[in-house]
Amino acid sequence: MKSIGDTIREIRLNKGVKQSKMKSVRQSSLAEIEKGRVPSVEIFLNILKELDIDMQEFFYIQNDFQLPARDHLFKLFREQKQSLDEEYIKELQSKYDEYLVSTEDTFIQSLRDILDIYLEINAKQSFDVSHDEAFEKWADIAERKVWYHNDIYMLTKIFYIFPIEQIDNVIEKAVEQLKKYDDFPNIHFFKIAFFINCSRHYIYAGASLKSRPHLIAAERLAKQHQVVVLRLTSHYLLAYSDYLEGAHEKAQERVDRTTNILFSLETLELEDKNKKDIPTYERIANDYLKDWKNFLDQQKSATK
Known part of the structure; x- marks a missing residue:
């Protein structure tokens, strides 16, 4: 993957913008960033705004017009059409295991745990399964005052192993929490x-x-x-x-x-x-x- 500075330079040159013409950052600072200095978040966002590139697209370009590994793994999970497709689940597990060997990532690990739940459901042909990691994740999210996008996403993927009486309040809270994301x-x-x-x-x-x-x-x-x-x-x-x-x-x-x-x-x-x-x-x-x-x-x- 290219560095942040190399990617900024690539986009800038492709758009025909000279360092001296950039208004969001001093030319000397931009030169240092393009040589490898990591910019502050504020300067980074200002540069992207001036170059008319949003953050998601920037990292896509940085990774040679491909999703970064984490985003790609999440995309594969979202694209599951049949949650009980055992062959596809095992393929995903292998990809997640390979990624997690070198990276500590709680979100991807949680998705990996959900895949285990799906396999257990498939083996039993029933949603009446028990999974310690899922219960722990559930308890952790349920006690938070604010639920974020991925928290709610994760809950919807482990609904099925919890009794209805436990779900009602959680769904009601999730609906309320989602209102914060109306403009997302x-x-x-x-x-x-x-x-x-x-x-x-x-x-x-x-x-x-x-x-x-x-x-x-x-x-x-x-x-x-x-x-x-x-x-x-x-x-x-x-x-x-x-x-x-x-x-x-x-x-x-x-x-x-x-x-x-x-x-x-x-x-x-x-x-x-x-x-x-x-x-x-x-x-x-x-x-x-x-x-x-x-x-x-x-x-x-x-x-x-």
């Missing part, structure tokens, strides 16, 4: 995923009616920001509370409408790419249909 870049994606994760937890725990307000919020945000798949997910998950409220036909219509759209999206994507690809939308649709069938079977068994 791209926060709507996080909020939609958060509301959906909360809702899934309630549904898996047999408390589907509690999922409704979160799903309505998720669907509204997804519609506002044109996030199609998450809007469809929210729409589909509302079927569970519809059914429990007695609107069986409405619930089934939601499921049919959602899965039909997903199958249609899959067809359009394949035609557009003109090649066979992993059936992303088709897989999601089939997973929804499978989960819905299991739910209906459970409801029928409960009424016998």
